[in-house]
Amino acid sequence: MRTSRKQLASLTWDALCEAFPESECTLDNDTPERLAIRGILSAQCTDTRVNLTCRDLFGKYPDMKGLSEASEEEIGEIIRPCGLHKAKSRSVSEFSKLFVNEWGGKVPTDINELMKCPGVGKKIANLIVGEIYQIPAIVVDTHCKRVMKRIGITDNDDPIKVEADLNKVFPEETWISLGHKAVDLGRSYCDARNPKCDICPLTDFCKKRIKK
Numbered sequence: 001m002r003t004s005r006k007q008l009a010s011l012t013w014d015a016l017c018e019a020f021p022e023s024e025c026t027l028d029n030d031t032p033e034r035l036a037i038r039g040i041l042s043a044q045c046t047d048t049r050v051n052l053t054c055r056d057l058f059g060k061y062p063d064m065k066g067l068s069e070a071s072e073e074e075i076g077e078i079i080r081p082c083g084l085h086k087a088k089s090r091s092v093s094e095f096s097k098l099f100v101n102e103w104g105g106k107v108p109t110d111i112n113e114l115m116k117c118p119g120v121g122k123k124i125a126n127l128i129v130g131e132i133y134q135i136p137a138i139v140v141d142t143h144c145k146r147v148m149k150r151i152g153i154t155d156n157d158d159p160i161k162v163e164a165d166l167n168k169v170f171p172e173e174t175w176i177s178l179g180h181k182a183v184d185l186g187r188s189y190c191d192a193r194n195p196k197c198d199i200c201p202l203t204d205f206c207k208k209r210i211k212k
């Protein structure tokens with residue numbers, strides 16, 4: 001009998017909870033605005049590198065007003081280890097200006113408001129509202145996209161469409177944790193080039209595995 005996507009989602013959630021009960025965001029989380037900036041810097045960079053770099057960034061600019069007044073070049077020099085430093089320094093600069101001048105010193109809860117900041121797309125906005133305000137939102141990164149397609153829960157490659165597919169079959173209360181668990185699965189078993197299907201906790205029902 002064909003397994004529906006909803007059934008696959010339920011099996012996936014149970015297996016992920018058993019394999020990765022402690023999955024969580026690995027970005028440092030001292031204040032909401034700093035977590036948001038770490039989220040911006042995390043694109044194509046490891047969380048460890050972001051956390052280390054932000055010690056320097058917030059060491060030099062301990063408050064958001066000071067950061068909002070720094071030039072993009074000054075910010076770019078510090079965040080260079082995170083890669084894409086020109087685009088990211090612009091995002092950090094714009095984020096701090098919006099935070100100080102438009103948002104009244106509070107990170108917005110509205111995803112569309114957050115996405116006014118250049119460099120803040122749906123993935124980062126979802127991370128911010130989920131981690132800071134516990135608003136249900138799935139962070140669809142490269143790991144999440146890959147594993148969900150392999151399992152058979154989505155056919156899409158566009159992260160926005162993947163998120164919409166996941167939203168349909170996973171209950172809201174799983175959304176924040178789901179992205180973290182999918183990352184752990186991708187790192188531990190479902191490698192892009194060399195998936196360890198034989199020992200993967202999802203091997204009994206994963207479509208990709210079944211087709212091998």
Ligand code: SF4
Binds near residue numbers: 151198201202207208
């Ligand atoms: S069974 Fe293989 S393809 Fe499926 S999720 Fe596990 S590692 Fe990935």
